[in-house]
Amino acid sequence: MTTRKVRWALVGAGDLARKRLAAAIRSQPRSILHSLVSRDPKARAPELRALAPEAVHTGFEEMLEDESVDAVYLATPVFLHAPQAIAAMEAGKDVLVEKPMALDLRQAREMCRVARVRGRRLAVAYYRRFWPRFQLVKEMLDRGELGQPVLIRMALHSWYPGRGGEAADWRITPSKSGGGVLSDVGCHRLDLLAWWLGLPDRLVSQVLTRTHEYPAEDSVTALLEWEDGPAGTLSFNWNSRTWTDEIHLVGTEAKLTLHPCDGGTVTLTAGRDVEQRPVPNPENAHAPLVDDFARSIVEDRPPRSSGGDGLQATRIMDAVFRSARQGAWTALD
DSSP states (O other): OOOOOEEEEEEOOSHHIIIIIHHHHHHSTTEEEEEEEOSOTTTTHHHHHHHOOSEEESSHHHHHTOTTOOEEEEOSOGGGHHHHHHHHHHTTOEEEEOSSOSSSHHHHHHHHHHHHHHTOOEEEOOGGGGSHHHHHHHHHHHHTTTOSEEEEEEEEEEEOOOSSSGGGOGGGOHHHHSSSHIIIIIHHHHHHHHHHHOOOSEEEEEEEOOSOOSSSOSEEEEEEEOTTSOEEEEEEESEEEEEEEEEEEEESSOEEEESSTTSSEEEEEETTEEEEEEOOOOSSTTHHHHHHHHHHHHTTSOOSSOHHHHHHHHHHHHHHHHHHHHTSOEEOO
16 A cells, blocks of 8 residues: 655635645645745744645746656636646646636636646636535436426525725636636536536526625626536625525425525425435535545546536636627527
């Protein structure tokens, strides 16, 4: 049995790294948090001590030159994902990148091309694919337990006014984020959609900034069609204080409800009978994702969810934005 350890470099030392990523890497039995990239280690000394890497690189290029790094986790703003992921793969590193994987479909496809040509692993941090509750949905669909799927409804409403204006918040600056509510949080739900049901054949959408004054969208609605499958409705909003995060999957024989999406139960309805099935979540949302990626390196296999899988959510987002610009139904590229 190999005793190899995966030596990780973590790029981006924000909230995500502090709250989840460093702990997920440290808890993975075959992993070592080898290094962090920080331009100013002295200014961030308390944070770096808490994250406890073996080393600190003061620049991204310096990290790429470190031959001991096996895997790179990119927890950086979206506009950096494609150039950093491509550079890391060309330097011989495997890459796990935060969602969404790139600013647009062109960049995402180039990332997948480089991974294929260089023979590197590439995955996107759609961590819900590794949670038991969402795996249960996939298994029930594959077994036909809901009957023929006829409708899927996804709704995510919250209030996000931005943090300090456009200059201080890359999430509301489309040139840095790729979009607003759709890019930042809607993409997670689109990934589930593609995983469970495959890509829709066509869709029509409306993308607007209704309430806030930032340049990114705060409202997205869409109607989706599968040629031999269900209809779908999407509603993603950053301009409602009436919080909800729900998924309803309706079949001819039963309905499955996740409300809230990340809650601890799955609700199954058959006729008038309702069953609340408890399905616990991981303590650390990212831990199963990190665990699989590390094991894929040690076991010399592809990750369970690849860059090509992560690309599918970007394909749907691309079509949503395109349909809204054209004001018409559009097929997916």
